[in-house]
Amino acid sequence: MLEQLLAGSLEDAAERRELMPYARLEAEALSRPAALDALAALAPADHMKVIAEVKRASPSRGDLADIPEPQALAAQYEAGGASAVSVLTEQRRFKGSLADLEAVRKAVSIPVLRKDFIGDEYQVLEARAAGADLVLLIVAALPQPRLERLHTMIRELGMTPLVEAHTADEVARAVDLGAQLIGVNARDLRTFELDRELFGRVADQIPAGVVRVAESAVLDVADVQRYREAGADAVLVGEALVTNDPIATLSAYLSV
Ligand SMILES: O=C(O)c1ccccc1NCC(=O)[C@H](O)[C@H](O)COP(=O)(O)O
Secondary structure (H helix, E strand, C coil), X not given: CHHHHHHHHHHHHHHHHHHCCHHHHHHHHHHCCCCCXXXXXXXXXXXXXXXXXXXXXXXXXXXXXXXXXXXHHHHHHHHCCCCEEEEECCCCCCCCCHHHHHHHHHHCCCCEEEECCCCCHHHHHHHHHCCCCEEEEEHHHCCHHHHHHHHHHHHHCCCEEEEEECCHHHHXXXXXXXXXXXXXXXXXXXXXXXXXXXXXXXXXXXXXXXXXXXXXXXXXXHHHHHHHHCCCCEEEECHHHHCCCHHHHHHHHHCC
């Protein structure tokens, strides 16, 4: 599944490249106002921080919510106290788009994450041109030299890479990169199985000073509390926010 998702996202990007050549996209990306400081926004605090996701559908859960106006949902997230907004831009299984990201960028003043299956430089430029401040890199999807190259490029463009791991070995690879923002995804992207205890097992591998994000499988306050006790600085939440009142849900999570 992960390989299919990555191949699909790369294919879609290659089609867009037919219309917008690399050099033109690069010029557009470089002309954007500077990216927001996501590390400062997500820095450890005396409460859990939340990266709130715009998520219409997913391979594991099917359709979740219509979200005709992602910018309106993102504005609610910001009003509710989210520290950043994650926008799924993958089209085929998550029903997202770069247009969603651009609309969200215009509506909020907190950092915005491009959440997609990123495998090449063109996709990184697309993220910056659409106004992203953060870009997801999935360790399991990329050989280390490619991961290093894309990590460097994201930073050179002034954005922050969120480096996502799902095993102890992948966390070690993220740490080797010098990642400043590491996400541990409870969801195995190959099987969709959820492991809420994984974060607690690997959190100690993440050095002090690196921001630790627990991703996926937050369905209630007890899940947020468990991640907090295990050392998470932030949680990345999709389904629970798009299927419940976002403001009330955020308020409960931010009290942890
Ligand atoms: O959500 C999925 O089914 C999924 C399947 C395959 C690859 C990625 C997938 N999701 C991306 C994410 O990591 C989540 O959207 C994100 O962490 C929020 O998760 P949740 O709060 O459980 O919706």
